[in-house]
Amino acid sequence: MADDASDNAHEKPTQLFTLKKWNAVAVWNWDVECDTCAICRVQVMDACLRCQADNKQDECVVVWGECNHSFHNCCMALWVEQNNRCPLCQKAWVIQGTGK
Amino acid sequence: MIRCIFLVLDRTYVLQNSMLPSLWDLGLDLFRENVLSREHVRERCFFGLLNLIKRERSGDTIDRCLLRNLLSMLNDLHIYHTMFEKRFLHETEESYSIEGSAKRSSMEVHEYLIHTERRISEERDLCLACMDHSTLKPLTLCVEEQLISKHTEALLSKGLSHLIVENRIDDLMRLYKLFSAVKDGIQSLCTHFNKHVKNVASLIVLDVSNDHTMVQDLLDLKEKLSNIVTKCFSKDLKFVEALREAFESSINKRQNKPAELIAKYVDQRMKSGNKEATEVELDRTLDQIMMLFRFIHGKDVFEAFYKKDLAKRLLVGKSASVDAEKSMLSKLKQECGGMFTGKLEGMFNDISHSKELMAQYRQHVTTKKEGKVPNIDMSVNILTMGYWPTYPPMEVQLPSYLVKLQDSFKDFYLSKHSGRKLSFRASLGHCVLKSKFKNGNKELQVSQFQALVLLLYNEATCFSFLQIKSDTQIEDSELRRTLQSLACGKARILTKSPKGKDVNDGDNFNLNTEFKHKLIRIKINQIQLKESVEENTDTTERVFQDRQYQIDAAIVRTMKTRKTLSHQLLLTELYDQLKFPLKATDIKKRIESLIERDYMERDKDNTTQYHYMA
Ligand SMILES: [Zn+2]
Ligand SMILES: [Zn+2]
Numbered sequence: 001m002a003d004d005a006s007d008n009a010h011e012k013p014t015q016l017f018t019l020k021k022w023n024a025v026a027v028w029n030w031d032v033e034c035d036t037c038a039i040c041r042v043q044v045m046d047a048c049l050r051c052q053a054d055n056k057q058d059e060c061v062v063v064w065g066e067c068n069h070s071f072h073n074c075c076m077a078l079w080v081e082q083n084n085r086c087p088l089c090q091k092a093w094v095i096q097g098t099g100k
Numbered sequence: 101m102i103r104c105i106f107l108v109l110d111r112t113y114v115l116q117n118s119m120l121p122s123l124w125d126l127g128l129d130l131f132r133e134n135v136l137s138r139e140h141v142r143e144r145c146f147f148g149l150l151n152l153i154k155r156e157r158s159g160d161t162i163d164r165c166l167l168r169n170l171l172s173m174l175n176d177l178h179i180y181h182t183m184f185e186k187r188f189l190h191e192t193e194e195s196y197s198i199e200g201s202a203k204r205s206s207m208e209v210h211e212y213l214i215h216t217e218r219r220i221s222e223e224r225d226l227c228l229a230c231m232d233h234s235t236l237k238p239l240t241l242c243v244e245e246q247l248i249s250k251h252t253e254a255l256l257s258k259g260l261s262h263l264i265v266e267n268r269i270d271d272l273m274r275l276y277k278l279f280s281a282v283k284d285g286i287q288s289l290c291t292h293f294n295k296h297v298k299n300v301a302s303l304i305v306l307d308v309s310n311d312h313t314m315v316q317d318l319l320d321l322k323e324k325l326s327n328i329v330t331k332c333f334s335k336d337l338k339f340v341e342a343l344r345e346a347f348e349s350s351i352n353k354r355q356n357k358p359a360e361l362i363a364k365y366v367d368q369r370m371k372s373g374n375k376e377a378t379e380v381e382l383d384r385t386l387d388q389i390m391m392l393f394r395f396i397h398g399k400d401v402f403e404a405f406y407k408k409d410l411a412k413r414l415l416v417g418k419s420a421s422v423d424a425e426k427s428m429l430s431k432l433k434q435e436c437g438g439m440f441t442g443k444l445e446g447m448f449n450d451i452s453h454s455k456e457l458m459a460q461y462r463q464h465v466t467t468k469k470e471g472k473v474p475n476i477d478m479s480v481n482i483l484t485m486g487y488w489p490t491y492p493p494m495e496v497q498l499p500s501y502l503v504k505l506q507d508s509f510k511d512f513y514l515s516k517h518s519g520r521k522l523s524f525r526a527s528l529g530h531c532v533l534k535s536k537f538k539n540g541n542k543e544l545q546v547s548q549f550q551a552l553v554l555l556l557y558n559e560a561t562c563f564s565f566l567q568i569k570s571d572t573q574i575e576d577s578e579l580r581r582t583l584q585s586l587a588c589g590k591a592r593i594l595t596k597s598p599k600g601k602d603v604n605d606g607d608n609f610n611l612n613t614e615f616k617h618k619l620i621r622i623k624i625n626q627i628q629l630k631e632s633v634e635e636n637t638d639t640t641e642r643v644f645q646d647r648q649y650q651i652d653a654a655i656v657r658t659m660k661t662r663k664t665l666s667h668q669l670l671l672t673e674l675y676d677q678l679k680f681p682l683k684a685t686d687i688k689k690r691i692e693s694l695i696e697r698d699y700m701e702r703d704k705d706n707t708t709q710y711h712y713m714a
């Protein structure tokens with residue numbers, strides 16, 4: 001049935017079963033190569049420890065460098081004050097994007 | 101008479117000469133010296149008096165008037181206190197010492213208590229009627245000593261458990277009252293009470309064969325005992341604490357299981373269909389549950405199991421009452437703090453965010469006018485990974501129009517949220533299928549797996565197990581359970597050949613074209629997988645792994661507010677904050693790890709002092 005061409009295949013008037021309602025469930029997580037932030041060693045899906053202490057879990061997002069490595073945005077912000085290189089690959093740190 | 105004659109003289113002359121004794125006193129002195137100083141006379145007199153009292157005690161009616169006059173005479177003669185009272189108390193002590201031992205072994209404890217109470221009141225009665233009132237105190241003390249103090253241990257070990265088990269409110273009240281009169285009586289009672297509760301509660305907790313009633317049994321026990329403390333032990337704080345301590349120690353004699361069962365108990369109350377309870381009753385039940393929850397040392401174990409059930413209730417929309425869910429959450433928050441409930445709250449937020457997002461998505465679809473999106477009412481719950489229990493992804497083969505629908509939503513979602521990955525969990529979805537049977541149209545409420553199987557039957561009326569498996573790609577054991585539910589349950593939409601409960605590789609499944617059902621809307625129940633021991637150990641295991649991380653978070657939170665703290669004070673704070681048993685060595689390891697990660701540092705001069713590093 002996978003190659004059924006018609007989009008409205010589910011609505012043929014003669015067919016026995018028609019899907020009327022679909023309650024689907026999906027899970028989201030950050031699109032990262034490594035689940036753990038190498039700076040604070042907390043899972044990136046969880047807020048970093050500092051944000052947890054401040055109860056700012058919702059604001060703790062992930063940042064990706066051009067090297068494709070990712071960390072908590074706040075962890076990286078503190079890190080670059082000391083050293084403007086990626087802690088994992090030592091390349092100069094250039095932000096590719098942040099999550100939202 | 102002599103006194104009367106000389107009364108005038110007494111009043112007028114003697115009173116003015118204070119050196120002289122009054123004639124009345126003179127007379128008494130003479131009587132005392134000449135009559136009662138003679139030992140045998142005095143002895144006979146005392147013997148007679150004590151005998152009279154003995155008879156009264158044994159139940160005879162005596163001439164109380166005579167007794168009172170004689171005793172008052174002794175008082176006037178100044179030998180009541182110096183000689184008689186001592187003898188009397190000694191006699192009393194001996195007689196009650198014998199009686200106490202005899203009655204204690206011949207009577208049931210509650211009879212003995214009644215007897216004792218009666219004795220004390222009889223003695224009081226006699227004393228107030230016939231004796232100098234100053235005797236009341238030593239007399240009562242003496243009786244209490246002989247009848248209660250000497251037997252506290254024996255009475256308590258022989259009778260307390262029985263009285264509590266039988267819920268003998270009056271007898272227990274009497275016990276408390278009598279024991280509170282003697283030194284250390286209440287303390288012994290309290291110790292025995294605590295021991296009894298521990299015995300009974302531990303039995304409930306440790307009896308593996310009665311796990312299904314453990315929580316209800318504990319709740320009933322607690323209610324009964326609290327009632328006894330209130331009614332019989334006058335809400336004495338010592339007893340309140342003894343009860344609390346006994347429950348806490350008993351419930352923690354078994355690891356994890358009580359926490360798990362308490363969570364299950366809440367789930368049963370919270371599920372819809374539990375119509376027996378009104379909102380008010382439900383809230384009361386939740387309060388009682390919280391009382392048990394408070395005793396649990398591994399509160400995070402409870403949280404893990406609670407979360408699993410909560411997830412099911414939220415995703416299947418099976419919750420009896422949103423208010424009750426929120427109320428339970430706030431009770432947990434109040435008890436354990438926001439740290440503890442953060443992820444649970446996150447689950448509720450996910451559900452409400454999903455609703456908002458779906459509204460936006462529908463708007464988006466209608467304005468987009470792509471046209472080709474199938475006319476299916478789709479809603480998606482988007483779960484934040486980490487808030488919810490982990491659900492392993494299971495790839496399945498969807499009909500192409502569903503893939504399209506799914507992708508359309510996914511594109512929309514990712515356009516709103518960058519940097520995210522979204523993956524569907526077919527095992528959690530559920531559907532409504534319209535169906536046209538020969539015997540009438542039906543609306544089937546099914547799981548997504550059940551729906552995927554049934555949709556195959558639009559193409560043919562018979563499939564083999566292996567065909568279904570390759571067409572849907574549903575995981576093997578899931579598929580077998582799904583087919584069982586469709587072909588072996590109450591509403592059989594498929595027929596299985598050969599017949600039988602177990603699904604085997606060679607089985608064929610035919611569409612039951614003759615399907616009949618008295619209802620229009622039919623819910624096809626899924627075969628509930630009994631939560632395996634393995635699954636439960638898994639949950640507890642994850643809890644233990646999570647503890648390290650909880651410790652880290654608590655240390656950082658504490659150091660961040662306190663900036664500088666000694667090791668000891670930090671430990672104290674942590675014990676206070678964390679809701680599971682902690683070992684000092686584990687905490688030390690976590691502190692080392694945090695120092696290494698530059699969250700904190702040791703003081704340069706004082707190694708037991710830490711500073712927070714911003
Ligand atoms: Zn981090
Ligand atoms: Zn953060």
Ligand SMILES: [Zn+2]
Pocket residue numbers: 065067068069086087088089090091
């Ligand atoms: Zn890098």
